[in-house]
Every structure is written in structure tokens, then in C-alpha cells.
Amino acid sequence: MNADDSAPLCSKFQWAFTLLGRPWTGMIVRALLNGPKRSKEILQMIPNISSRVLHQRLGELEGAGIVERTIYEEKPVRIEYGLTEMGRTLEPAMDEVQKWADRWCTEN
Template sequence: MEHETKLCPSFEAAFELLGKRWTGLIIRTLMDGPKRFKDISTIIENMSDRMLSERFKELEAEGIVTRRVYDEIPVKIEYELTEKGYALEPMMNECEKWAENWIP
């Protein structure tokens, strides 16, 4: 069990992060490609802008989302998954399958 005992903290960290309200849905929305703040807040209707800012900060701190500023007038800002973020897709797919089958 040595291997799994060591793996445990990072495993839990991953689930803890993804268990936060809206986080999974924000990541899922970004799987289609980069989006502007307004795009996401339109798609996820019930989430406040303040919450979205907070989640973006957390996801940036975790290296899952990156913020890209385009040098245009007016300035254009997009949020995009990093490689680490896109790498979550297989796990999220499996989790959704499980939840669909097993959570009423």
C-alpha cells in the first residue's frame, strides 16, 4: 500500500478542489475552448459574477486556468484551461457517468 498511501494527499486535493460549488461546471465550460468572463457568466446562469471571479482566482492559483490579456482596444481578456486543466477531461467524464448512473 506504500504507493497508494503516498498518492492519497494529492488525490484528496484534486477531489476537494473539484468538489467546490461551480468549479466542475466552470472547467467543463472551458473544455470547449477559451471564453470571456461574460460568456461563462451567461452560460452558468445561477452563479454570481463575484463567485466566478473567486473561482477563477482559485483555478489560476492551482494552474488549471490561465488568463490571457489581448493588447487590443478595448482590451480583451479570455480565460483558458492550461494543459493541466484539459487533462481533467477523462476524470470528469467518468465522474459524470458515475453521477448519472448512481446519484438520483
């Protein structure tokens, strides 16, 4: 931590939390950390998210450069969502959040 207690917080930190702090965003990134997925697979990994909200968040993450969409010209067309390098480098942050949750979460 910076020793200057009253300095305004780094705007990059604010940017990151504004981006990652939207509902479901962290879980979607985590779901993609072990490889690209179809939206149907992501829906299975995240209980309670709706398909509409999932696609909304995937679009935002794509716009931010964290997620990339690959279209496979098969029949039927297959669309997969994966992390960019920017997305993959979120893993240490995701891991630390998981460790903290494991220690402190009292829900089951």
C-alpha cells in the first residue's frame, strides 16, 4: 500500500473494478479460464444466470478486450467464447478471490 493515506485511488483500479464488478462478470471469466466454451456450457457452470444476461455480459467483455468469440463454420454453426491474453492474465486475481472466499464464506 502507498504510504500517502489521502491520495486519490489509482483510476486504473477503479476502471478494473467497474469492469469486473458487474453482476456475473467475475464468474463468466472464471468459467472461461480453463478454455473456450459454448454459451450452453457456460450456462451449465453458472447457476441462476439467464441466457439473455450471459450474452449481454459476453458482449461487454468482448468490447473490453477480455473475451473473444470464434465462429466455426459447421452445420449448425458453432460459436465459442474464450479469453484473450488480457482475460487470461486475470487468473491470479480470480485465484486470490477464490482463496479468500474459501476461507470466509459460511454459505455451505
